[in-house]
Amino acid sequence: MLGYGWHSFAQKPTLDYPKNYFLFPINPQQRNYLAGGMGDLRSNHFHAGIDIKTQGREGLPVYASADGYIAEIRVQTGGYGNVIFIKHPNGYSTVYGHLQSFAEPFATYVKEERFKNKTFEISLTPSPEQFKITRGQVIGLSGNTGGSGGPHLHFEIRDIRNNVLNPLYFGFKEIIDDTPPIFQKIILKPLDLEARIAGEFASKSFVPTRKSDGTYTIGEGTISASGQFGIALLAVDKMNESANSNGLSCVELLVDGKEVYYYHLERYSEEYSHDINIHIDYPVYKQTGERLQKLYIADGNDFLPVYHASASKGKISFQDDNAHEISIKIWDAYSNLSTLKFMVQKPSQATTASVEPNKLPMQIKHSIEDNTLIINAKNLKTATSFCNLYVGSSILSVPIAYSKNNQAYYLWDLRKGIPQRISVDSIFAETMIQKVVVPQNPTTIDIGNLRATFDSQTLYDTLYVQTTTQGLQFQLGNNLIPLRTAAQLSYTVDSSVAIPDKTAVYTQERKFLGGKWQGNKISFKTDVLGKYQLLTDTIPPRATLVSKSKDYFAFKIGDNLSGIKRFKVMLNDEYILCDYDYKRALLWSVKRTDDQQFIGELSLELTDNQGNAHIYTTQIDSSSTKPKVIRTPKKTVKSKRKK
DSSP, X not given: OOOOOOOOOTTSOOSOOOTTSSOOSSSTTSOOOEEEXXXXXXXXXXXXXXXXXXXXXSOOEEEOSSSEEEEEEEEOSSTTSEEEXXXXXXXXXXXXXXXXXXXXXXXXXXXXXXXXXXXXXXXXXXXTTTSEEOTTBEXXXXXXXXXXXXXXXXXXXXXXXXXXXXXXXXXXXXXXXXXXXXXXXXXXXXXXXXXXXXXXSSOEEEOEEEOTTSOEEETTOSEEEESSEEEEEEEEBOOTTOOOOBOOSEEXXXXXXXXXXXXXXXXXXXXXXXXHHHHBOHHHHHHHSOOOEESSOOTTOOSOOOBXXXXXXXXXXXXXXXXXXXXXXXXXTTOOEEEEEEEXXXXXXXXXXXOOOOSSOOEEEEEEETTEEEEEEESOSSTTOOEEEEETTEEEEEOOOEEETTEEEEEEEXXXXXXXXXXXXXXXXXXXXXXXXXXXXXXXXEETTEEEEEOTTSBSSOEEEOEEEETTEEEESOTTSEEEEEEEEEEEOSSOOSOGGGEEEEETTOOEEEOEEETTEEEEEEEEOEEEEEEEOOOOOEEEEEEEOSSOEEEEXXXXXXXXXXXXXXXXXXXXXXXXXXXXXXXXXXXXXXXOOOOEEEEEEEEETTOOEEEEEEEEOTTOOOOOOOSOOOOOOOOOBOO
């Protein structure tokens, strides 16, 4: 039976929050709206903090939320872009990301440090005495720098241990929300060999419908499910007068009114953020782009401290033939609740699975899902043909588990042994499982030209290694399997690569992974499994001058394959600081002083990740016409105080 035993008030915050201590950082004491919330499911991370809308534009004053001092300032190509971290006397810290510009006097400090280090990107940690901050002081202007997808302010509150907290629990009245979350889809997924969803060992999705009383149900009636299964959920939170879809604050799963699982992302450390890939149904995400969160704690999910432990870990199984009520409750940070209820029941006694034999050529396919080998056989010669598994020196016969569309499906638990070959009606197939790697067990494997090293933290769950190698292309596992940390791989090519110093490893999607050559062997790190390829990049980056005058210049820059690694701009052999927005591929000048003029020979040197370099030169004279500035104009920001 299920591991029942308690009922929690999962949606309620468990921590104490100092209300009215922090000032809202954008348009305080006015109505504000969010573009993103705490815990939104993003690519490879949980969204920290909140994204505050800025009316679709840049340049709004950003106010310090409380007294304190600037602990860190960063200028980054991606991530939070221009960002400020402030520490406060009560032990909390606040973070302000994607800023267009910093306020004085620390704007000049950052610029001088960038000039001194001759770099666009920089991370600075001033002393606590250097930049004291008062509540309501303007610290910068809102922007769209870094990895931002549009103008907004990213705002976080962190505790003394640097854990991320939900700012909406601190009592900001600028955000109003009485709109409950919305159910979009659920998936029932088999979790053991005996599991069947609607008669199949396969995940099945259902679209909830909203009833007149605001609750949700599944229109198909009672769902047939047996064995052990889990539920995955696709749902979003909506806020008043906003079209944005945000993540959920809390999810609770109940069976017959008793809680078996809950998840509450009230506080977490950034070191766990990447573990979103074990929290969601990662294969579904890779195949469809939809991030469904599992309502059970999957094997290998030993990291995220956001669940209530239970005996069943949210995995559901029934020993009787009765219908059981499944309830899913979802909350946002304002305790707005939506509930989905539906019934699940084991099917009546199943008969022996069989198919209608025919004389067409046999076809055998197989796949691996978690620890299960799934074998699909088409055009059987007898109604109940067995599947033979060749495990070591043993031959094991497995009956048909179920049939669909006159095709037979066989199931095997790989934890009981690794078949090298399978056969049905004397037709053979290789499983291509060459090695088994167990999590938390440092392992190095060698398969032909490929070597892979996994440390104790690389894997979430057991990896059944399947590889292929062919010339400059090779494969390790597939991209439906997430890694927690990077694996170290090396690949030896059979013949010499013509230009090894210009050749590197890329994913199938042509993402640059790099690599270091030693003879015919290239070594690299990767945090994704799947297909890789060796590609050669001999083409230097490109630059197009789009504007120049004695007061301002700008370039469009780009690269054909490996990506831009660095840039350097000189004027008459003097270093010129530039800002860079990779989203617009735009590079533009930054004056050291207001009266600086860019007159003379200007050179831009671009270098890509394969070491290809391009130097663009042009002459700027005092008669050059001042062009239209195409960057986002930066205003002079004085360090004002909001009362």
